[in-house]
């Protein structure tokens with residue numbers, strides 16, 4: 060099973076980086092978790108948010124967020140729309156389903172009409 064966090068939205072925050080004080084480097088990234096197995100692909104409801112400073116290449120953890128950053132984050136989170144959770148079956152899964160259905164159909168037919 061493969062788990063991936065795919066970037067849905069990236070925004071630049073106009074706040075000071077708490078590490079290097081740059082005002083141009085803070086980037087807020089919204090990601091959503093995807094799961095892929097050999098039978099299906101699924102978009103989960105799980106989302107993650109990260110703030111990273113592109114100037115000093117530091118990930119800013121929520122404990123280091125300033126009030127201004129929190130405000131910016133809240134603002135963008137309200138307008139953030141995650142992708143709808145869904146599951147897509149792969150060809151392999153459909154084939155397996157069809158084979159199971161055929162076997163079931165044969166089984167039912169033989170039970171209902173044992174003299175065939």
Ligand SMILES: [Zn+2]
Nearest residue numbers: 076079112115
């Ligand atoms: Zn920085």
